[in-house]
Amino acid sequence: MQDKLIDLQHITKSYGSTTILDDLNLYIRENEFLTLLGPSGCGKTTTLRIIGGFETPDSGSVMFQGKDITSFPANKRELNTVFQKYALFPHMTIAENIAFGLKIKKKSQAYIQDKIKYALKLVNMDGFGDRMPDSLSGGQQQRIAIARAIVNEPKVLLLDEPLGALDLKLRQDMQYELIRLKNELGITFIYVTHDQEEALTMSDTIVVMNQGYIQQIGTPTDIYNEPQNTFVADFIGDSNILSGIMIRDKLVEILGARFDCVDTGFGENCPVDVVIRPEDIDLVEPEKGTIEGIVTDVIFKGVHYEMCVMARDHEFVVHSTDCFSVDSRVGIHVNPFDIQIMHKAESDDEKAVTIDE
Amino acid sequence: MKKTLGNIYLTLVLIFMYAPIATLMILSFNASKSRSHFGGFTLGWYIGLLENEEVMAAFRTTLVLAFLSAVIATVLGTAACTGMVFMKKRSRSIIMGITNIPMLNADIVTGVSLMLLFIACRATMGFTTVLLAHISFNIPYVILSVMPRYRELKMSTYEAALDLGATPVYAFFKVVIPDLMGAILSGFLMSFTMSLDDFIITHFTQGPGFDTLSTKIYSEVKKGINPEIYALSTIMFLTILVLLFLVNYRPGSKRPDGEIHVRTRKEVVVSSGKRGTV
Amino acid sequence: MNNKKVRFLAGPYVLWSAGFIIIPLCLIFYYAFTDASGAFSIDNVAGIISYVNMKALILSMAFSLGSTLICLLIAYPLALILSTVSTKNSSLLSLLFILPMWMNSLLRTYAWQNILERKGVINGILTALSLPPLYIINKPPAILLGMVYDFLPFMILPVYNSVSRIDKDLINAASDLGAGYRQIFLRVIWPLSLPGVISGITMVFVPSLTTFVISDILGGGKILLIGNVIEQLFTQDSDWNAGAGLSMVLMVFILISMMITSKYDREDIR
Numbered sequence A: 001m002q003d004k005l006i007d008l009q010h011i012t013k014s015y016g017s018t019t020i021l022d023d024l025n026l027y028i029r030e031n032e033f034l035t036l037l038g039p040s041g042c043g044k045t046t047t048l049r050i051i052g053g054f055e056t057p058d059s060g061s062v063m064f065q066g067k068d069i070t071s072f073p074a075n076k077r078e079l080n081t082v083f084q085k086y087a088l089f090p091h092m093t094i095a096e097n098i099a100f101g102l103k104i105k106k107k108s109q110a111y112i113q114d115k116i117k118y119a120l121k122l123v124n125m126d127g128f129g130d131r132m133p134d135s136l137s138g139g140q141q142q143r144i145a146i147a148r149a150i151v152n153e154p155k156v157l158l159l160d161e162p163l164g165a166l167d168l169k170l171r172q173d174m175q176y177e178l179i180r181l182k183n184e185l186g187i188t189f190i191y192v193t194h195d196q197e198e199a200l201t202m203s204d205t206i207v208v209m210n211q212g213y214i215q216q217i218g219t220p221t222d223i224y225n226e227p228q229n230t231f232v233a234d235f236i237g238d239s240n241i242l243s244g245i246m247i248r249d250k251l252v253e254i255l256g257a258r259f260d261c262v263d264t265g266f267g268e269n270c271p272v273d274v275v276i277r278p279e280d281i282d283l284v285e286p287e288k289g290t291i292e293g294i295v296t297d298v299i300f301k302g303v304h305y306e307m308c309v310m311a312r313d314h315e316f317v318v319h320s321t322d323c324f325s326v327d328s329r330v331g332i333h334v335n336p337f338d339i340q341i342m343h344k345a346e347s348d349d350e351k352a353v354t355i356d357e
Numbered sequence B: 001m002k003k004t005l006g007n008i009y010l011t012l013v014l015i016f017m018y019a020p021i022a023t024l025m026i027l028s029f030n031a032s033k034s035r036s037h038f039g040g041f042t043l044g045w046y047i048g049l050l051e052n053e054e055v056m057a058a059f060r061t062t063l064v065l066a067f068l069s070a071v072i073a074t075v076l077g078t079a080a081c082t083g084m085v086f087m088k089k090r091s092r093s094i095i096m097g098i099t100n101i102p103m104l105n106a107d108i109v110t111g112v113s114l115m116l117l118f119i120a121c122r123a124t125m126g127f128t129t130v131l132l133a134h135i136s137f138n139i140p141y142v143i144l145s146v147m148p149r150y151r152e153l154k155m156s157t158y159e160a161a162l163d164l165g166a167t168p169v170y171a172f173f174k175v176v177i178p179d180l181m182g183a184i185l186s187g188f189l190m191s192f193t194m195s196l197d198d199f200i201i202t203h204f205t206q207g208p209g210f211d212t213l214s215t216k217i218y219s220e221v222k223k224g225i226n227p228e229i230y231a232l233s234t235i236m237f238l239t240i241l242v243l244l245f246l247v248n249y250r251p252g253s254k255r256p257d258g259e260i261h262v263r264t265r266k267e268v269v270v271s272s273g274k275r276g277t278v
Numbered sequence C: 001m002n003n004k005k006v007r008f009l010a011g012p013y014v015l016w017s018a019g020f021i022i023i024p025l026c027l028i029f030y031y032a033f034t035d036a037s038g039a040f041s042i043d044n045v046a047g048i049i050s051y052v053n054m055k056a057l058i059l060s061m062a063f064s065l066g067s068t069l070i071c072l073l074i075a076y077p078l079a080l081i082l083s084t085v086s087t088k089n090s091s092l093l094s095l096l097f098i099l100p101m102w103m104n105s106l107l108r109t110y111a112w113q114n115i116l117e118r119k120g121v122i123n124g125i126l127t128a129l130s131l132p133p134l135y136i137i138n139k140p141p142a143i144l145l146g147m148v149y150d151f152l153p154f155m156i157l158p159v160y161n162s163v164s165r166i167d168k169d170l171i172n173a174a175s176d177l178g179a180g181y182r183q184i185f186l187r188v189i190w191p192l193s194l195p196g197v198i199s200g201i202t203m204v205f206v207p208s209l210t211t212f213v214i215s216d217i218l219g220g221g222k223i224l225l226i227g228n229v230i231e232q233l234f235t236q237d238s239d240w241n242a243g244a245g246l247s248m249v250l251m252v253f254i255l256i257s258m259m260i261t262s263k264y265d266r267e268d269i270r
Helices: A044-054 A094-104 A109-122 A138-150 A168-183 A198-201 A221-225 A230-235 B003-028 B042-051 B053-085 B089-104 B108-120 B127-152 B155-163 B168-197 B201-204 B213-220 B227-248 B257-272 C003-032 C041-049 C052-083 C087-102 C105-116 C122-126 C140-164 C170-174 C181-210 C213-218 C228-237 C240-269
Strands: A004-015 A020-031 A032-039 A059-066 A078-082 A156-160 A188-193 A205-211 A213-218 A240-248 A250-255 A258-260 A270-274 A281-284 A292-299 A304-312 A314-321 A329-334 A339-343
Touching: A004 A044, A004 A188, A020 A044, A020 A188, A020 A213, A032 A044, A032 A198, A044 A078, A044 A156, A044 A188, A044 B127, A059 A258, A059 C213, A059 C240, A078 A138, A078 C170, A094 A109, A094 A138, A109 A138, A138 A156, A138 A168, A156 A250, A156 B108, A168 A188, A188 A198, A198 A221, A213 A221, A213 A230, A213 B003, A221 B155, A221 B168, A230 A270, A230 A339, A240 A314, A250 A270, A250 C240, A281 A304, A281 A314, A292 B042, A304 A329, B003 B227, B003 C052, B003 C087, B003 C140, B042 B053, B042 B227, B053 B089, B053 B127, B053 B168, B053 B213, B053 B227, B053 C003, B089 B213, B089 C041, B108 B127, B108 C003, B108 C181, B108 C228, B108 C240, B127 B168, B127 B201, B155 B168, B155 C213, B168 C052, B168 C087, B201 B213, B201 C228, B213 C105, B213 C181, C003 C240, C041 C052, C041 C240, C052 C087, C052 C140, C087 C140, C105 C122, C105 C140, C105 C213, C140 C181, C140 C213, C170 C181, C181 C228, C181 C240, C213 C228, C228 C240
Parallel strands: A032 A188, A032 A205, A078 A156, A156 A188
Antiparallel strands: A004 A020, A004 A059, A205 A213, A240 A250, A240 A270, A250 A258, A270 A339, A281 A329, A292 A304, A292 A329, A304 A314
């Protein structure tokens, strides 16, 4: 199983009385773009810092290529970090920043010069070598931070919300840039973000975290289409989350109406949570829908309209390219495979489920 | 291990810094007037202090001087900052440059220059000349404390007040001044302590028969300092100590005000490059 | 607010600074370049090359360089240690290091007489430990000690401020890029703390160079520094021209030291 490049085993970490991570288990495959996704305080950054060597777990171990590196300081680990606020050395030029790690490894001048040139080209920052970090924009500093990390040829690159401080347009550009870099370098990326769109765009694997627990691990499509609990459903994209009862296999009752679905194995008359994505709701003529509702609000969003539909005292959010005017009566129809059924959490504690893969 | 070494080091430096203070405190309870041996415990110096008119007069002069000079410097300095905010950058930087001169210059030079000024004006050296000198070296502390805060100040709150119908004067006193209060207060406190501790500038601008605590101490150094002065200094030091800890660790106060003053004091000291008074 | 009118609030201070900063400096200049009769003369400034004055100046330079260096050597490790203390304790600790400044500085300096004298505290302890006694009072080492003692807080504060302001992530980044403790110190912490070191150096160097009080109290009046010479010219000899001349020389030295430090400041920090 050399497949596991990094393996976190039973990691627990707390600060004072607050537990940040509780028995976390996670492995990262070679050459994977893995994203730790979750709201602030969910433990994603702590996880990254434990991998990077800036925090020591209270218990548990960090394995790197089958070797226990838990007690290794950051400077003895074969991975590099791109810090949240870039952490460029303000007293060094861009070239000196990039050369920092190489000088410490006592590489030859010629090698270092080559590498600086290569790295600057790689991040599209040719000719910036003599500038000081202060004179660069946020996006440019970001690129330099990445260049500084990758010249050391790490096996793994850790990125801690690297795009957090950039504006929307730049952030989208940098997303593609990162994917390109990842493919060109062929190394493993571990990426931390609270931005679900970023995670969905870039990752091979997404790890959704909340309150120190892993909620779900999967590909972006899995996570989006088949959230395993209401937290994931709510956190990833917009969704309508309703209580329902699984009447029998492939039939669910929501708001008193029965919908066909594709899920099986819940038993009969089992209370469940139902997730329907806003874009999966079809608005049809009142008689043709499963339930009937009234449009209460319409907002034009550019690509689509976002509408609120009041039906049986529940407000549905609907995304559609067709516009229905406010107060018009509509029918709600959902295709069976667009209905996602989930077990109901039995207690508050269970809302944060651990999943050991 | 590393931590222990660090703690030992901290302790050693603290001992170095507090040894003279401890010595003075112990001597203030020393029954023997000799400095070299401890002749038993006494409160005599503390009682004698109340009757020592000379020392008490010097103490009163020091306090009045510190208070007056700090108040006047604070008013002048704050007004100057307000005016400078509306000046062109060029004139503002000229004024700030001049303000920095006494901060960077040696105290002895500032002292003798003021002495020459008073002589040139044929002024009689005494309380007034010393007060003028103290105001002069206090104003830079106020300006260097208030000016940075003015720069951080969001003009938007002032503009918002105007937008909501306040007159400029009302907006200034209700919005701008409260925002500056911390900086003004710390400028005042700094001026007060600087004036309290000053010797060099007072030394050159004082006249006969005029004494602050510092000049009194200096004139007594050769013949041996009256232990009643130790007693007085011990009381002053402990008072400040108690006050500081009260402000900093008032129960229930989340963000101690006093800490801000202390920090600003050192920051201004740092940013200005101002040095000790000895 | 009428912006034009508000400017006049600075008026009183502008007048004040002209009267109490600019004119006094001009007076020094005037006295420095005239003789007692008011005629132009450079004798006062040239007075620095006399044996006594030159000796005092050189001695002052040596003392101030020494005390600056010792203060830096004591303060830097202290600042490093303080910066690793948790924030809650560090504000209390840094308070402890500035607290001594609230006791009269003359008195604190004077107290060293008691500690250092022949039968003083230190020799009491040394004798009790049957070690040879230390006789440094009224000698150069006592003055040096007094300078270090008096000005140490002015080195600790700026150095501590600049060290504690270094973003922890910069240190993490250096460590991440393979730097060990030594490398982190040499390549990141030291260069980034230089502004604090520089301001600490000026804050210790200038008062050490110009003091006359410490040498008076701890030197027993036998060791003359340039500050003592100037002080005596003004208060005892009433020779203002000669005093102003030497003050001019002193100001030139202060100016030079500032130019040197600010040059280093710019070169290393950019």
